[in-house]
Amino acid sequence: MTQTLHIVGGGMAGSEAAWQAANMGVQVVIHEMRPKVKTFAHQTGNLGEMVCSNSFRSDDDEQNAVGLLHWEMRAANGLIMATADKHRLPAGGALAVDREPFAQTVTENLQRHPNISVSYEEVTTLPDDGHWIFATGPLTSSALGQAIQAETGAEALAFFDAIAPILYADSIDMSQAWMQSRYDKGETEEEQTAYLNCPMTKDQYEAFIDALLAAEKTEFHEGETAGYFDGCLPIEVMAERGRETLRFGPMKPVGLTNAHKPDEKAYAVVQLRRDNKLATLFNIVGFQTKMKYGAQTQVLRMIPGLRDAQFARLGGIHRNTFLNSPTLLDAQMRLKTKPNIRFAGQITGVEGYVESSAMGLLAGRMAAAEILGQDLPEVPQDSAMGALIHHITGGAEAKTFQPMNVNFGLFRPVDGLKGGRRGRKDRYKAYTDRAKTVWSEWIRSFT
């Protein structure tokens, strides 16, 4: 076996991809631009550096989707998880790690591996041949960003995310909200009822604007710019420009009739749009925000119908290079126009250390299997890994695609279980039990 796998970027995803492929017997070269070329967030030349918080979030593999992803990566002999466990810090139910020794251990393990070599250089093109995984992350160098854009088209690569909050459909109070597209637009009934609407009276609107203006906001990181602002203003900035701005923007009440009170004209309407094909998740249209997470949940729960809303992910705006994966990548994360190239990690439109390493793990195994001529069964959709890769490579709505954390809203429902808040504990346990079974079977298919 002489074919080499080239992995560009030795962060969370690239490090895990290299480890997995090398353990399957493939020769791997990691191309990492640091420390020669720096990013505004990384501080060292280590592989697997954590750029900000030192948390891998919840470690609960029965009731939490991130904890389940931990479990699945441990079951697959993941380097990132094993190293995180080794350098674990006390943090209650969360998995926090001692970041310096964590990254040093990741680096040492990769450098010591007989099948891996590391080349410290920036890669600026997408090669036409050879096997490649690009895992260059949210801060992909600008020369490479331009090359990706030239290949995929300007619309298909974003340099910022502008995330509107996403919530679980079953936590919305449908006795207040109703389904209708503005002016009933659309050919089919499905299109005419594509949006979920939450009406506000004048008093509710005024109270909402007051709370929005008073809410605590996060600052931009050093090195981030606000040049993207015009296309996607945060709602609080719109409110600062005038108390009525939102009523003439994302909260305009026109073309809609309240199904519960047809004679009452709403003063403002908040619209939510389906975020996945399963229709288990909805995003709040045009509600990108820099409000701090605690303030965000308080303010958003003031919206009629969202009092008990459970959020799959909260809103934010960050520097973040990511692809429109649902249109560009196949089910194995290969670029459809250049199948010798895979993408992995945050650049594929997942969000977070854990999700990025998870996508690295899959890309590494898939690329190695391809090089070795092994048939790989499809990643089971009912595992956390499968739910996530399925979302980014097809399940998500391509038009509004924004980076995603793993969450139970991405999972196919388990039949026969109670919906709503009461049934949540049993539902989550059923998801995690099912995931562990199918993931273990998938892992066994390698040996």
Ligand SMILES: Cc1cc2nc3c(=O)[nH]c(=O)nc-3n(C[C@H](O)[C@H](O)[C@H](O)COP(=O)(O)OP(=O)(O)OC[C@H]3O[C@@H](n4cnc5c(N)ncnc54)[C@H](O)[C@@H]3O)c2cc1C
């Ligand atoms: C400011 C900031 C704060 C964040 N905070 C958090 C947080 O607190 N928690 C969290 O879970 N996630 C956070 N994230 C997201 C985080 O970056 C990802 O979760 C994770 O690091 C992504 O892993 P990755 O492997 O895709 O990218 P990275 O870990 O960033 O790795 C990409 C690697 O590619 C290298 N590279 C880039 N371009 C090239 C090139 N052309 N040639 C060669 N090498 C290249 C980079 O140097 C880097 O080492 C943050 C992101 C940013 C930008």
